[in-house]
Amino acid sequence: MKGYVYILTNKSRTILYIGATSNIKERIQKPIKGKGAVFTKKYHLKYLIYYEIFENTSQAFKREKQLKNWRKEWKWNLILSKNPDLLDLLEDFD
Structure with a gap:
C-alpha cells in the first residue's frame, strides 16, 4: 500500500501542517469539509501545497517525522522547490 x-x-x-497517510485524497477531504483534526480546523488548513509518494506507509511515516523536525525555513525551501507558486495541488488527486 x-x-x-x-x-x-x-x-x-502562513501556517504549515505535515501529515502522512495511506489515502491522501480521503485525508485531504476531511479539513475541506471541516472534519479534520483540531489543529487543521483551528487554522483553516485546507490547501495541499506539497506531497511525496512512497512505496509503503512506513516510509511515509518515517519521512513525516523527519520533516517535522526540520526548521521552518527548510520546509519552505522544500515546498518552493516543487511548488514555487504555492498552488493548491489537490487537483492532482481528482
Missing part, C-alpha cells in the same frame, strides 16, 4: 507525506496550509500560506 502506498504512503503519502503531505503539507497543508491556510489561505494566506
